[in-house]
Amino acid sequence: MYWVAFKSEMVRTFIKAKRYFFDTLSRILITYLVFIAIFYGLQYMTGPSLDGKKLDELLIGYIMWTFAVSAYFENSFDISEESTIGTLEQLYLAPIGFHIIIFFRMISGYLFSIFYNVSVLYLTMLTTGHWIELPIFHFLLIITLAIPSIYGIGYIFGGLALVYKKIENSLNVVQFALILLVALPAWPIQPSSFLPFAAGAHSINRMVVEKIDFPLWWYFFIAANSLVYFLIGMSIFKIFETRAKKFNLLGQY
């Protein structure tokens, strides 16, 4: 049952990307333009003595931020949109549970994000001639372990969207908070390592820029951190969901 539901969600995400072609194209184009702006902007500011490490750090930082933003923003925005277009209650009638549908949406969104971001990153490297050594397996492993913490945040804002419907302003504020999470130093272990996503984002940065090999326990730490935030987020979502059902808010917009 879950596999079929997941496939359906993937198909829907793909069809949506196809039907909202302009939006999809804009997303790819904007990501590409930002990459290019980072590259040439930094070159313009530093002149011929461009620090390759600094550039890699910025590019990886930006890519981590886009992953984080798409992971939480799409979820919360989707719930708000489903309320508006009137499909939310139908999703609640599916036996697999709405929180699972949301989870599948986040995964399918994540897979599409990987496709968009990694392709745009390679396109930027091709255009600029500046190549980042990206250990793709470890990159995907760490980001896959770390991203559920952002899903946790996505669940919290999804829950808020269920009850309060219009939450775009707070969503925008969180986007800036995510810049902080991506930029914070988190390796070796320190208080900021316990924040959501920070350990994963910083690890990828260090791995690409300084070629650090992390011990196995660090991967477990990232996974555990992620799981805790994911579970907290889902529990809070359930509280909001109960409230929405109690006050008949599911179908309202």
Next chain:
Amino acid sequence: MKKILEVKNIFKSYPAKPTPFKALNDISLNGYEGEVLGILGPNGSGKTTIIKSIASLLEYDKGQVLINGIDNLKDRKKILPYLGAVLDGNRNIYWRLTTLENIHYFSGLRGLDKNKTKKKVDEILKALMLEEIKDKEVRLLSRGMKQKVAIACSLIHNPALLLLDEPTLGLDIEISRGMEKWIKKYAKEEKKCIIVTSHDMDFIEEVCDRVIIIQKGKIIFEGNVKDIKDKYYNQKRVRITLNNRISESALNSLKEICDLKFETVDNKSTFSFKMKNIKSFHSLMGSINSHDLDLYNIHTMEDDFEDIFMDIIKH
């Protein structure tokens, strides 16, 4: 007939000042296989709240709803395979997806694989006459067609209980009549229980085996359409037209005899009233004579279902 739905004494209220607003006040009803049950009531009477409580989209405060004997709040996951619902008409589907894509998406969420539901999908498309528009994006369809697509999506898992909230709202007469036929046929042939809410009295009269009328969250009448007619059709409506405009004093004296509706068109005054008994009719005629009113026409007619409904909720 097998009982599919049992609603037992449900209550629902919302916080309000000075006293909580009672949306549902001790509602009990049953739904059986092969039956279409209509829920009627004025705006805000609690029709949609009942439907949402049955669909477990709303947590009621007290009472119990059983679907195929299973509690819908305690075992929500177990009742959902038996339940289909269209709650927001044409807004219940994705407009950027085609008819088929919508059906496949919602069936997928219920764990039904596209390849295994092909036959069922074809049957539904045929029954609802959606075959020609199966590959069209929903946004390009008429309101009625969108409504049908939403119904198609809710039928794919073959639910024993189908909830339709205002299924004919905003539809033209032709599509509305088509919907009537389909609902009746589907309930009888497939042995399903269908619960509909509607403002369309003709639709309710045509489609429903039984009717529940609710007002202010309380059931004020329950029975079949025939029961209602038998109970309330003993009152004829009489329409009297005069050749001239009635004076204010004459009108007031007629109003003292009975509750009448009055209008003047092209200098001809017309008033209609419910004839409770022949005595009230004689009194009225006497008053018309005493005021020397020039009688043009007397017409008697039976109440239609809408009049009866209005009468029940008024009293």
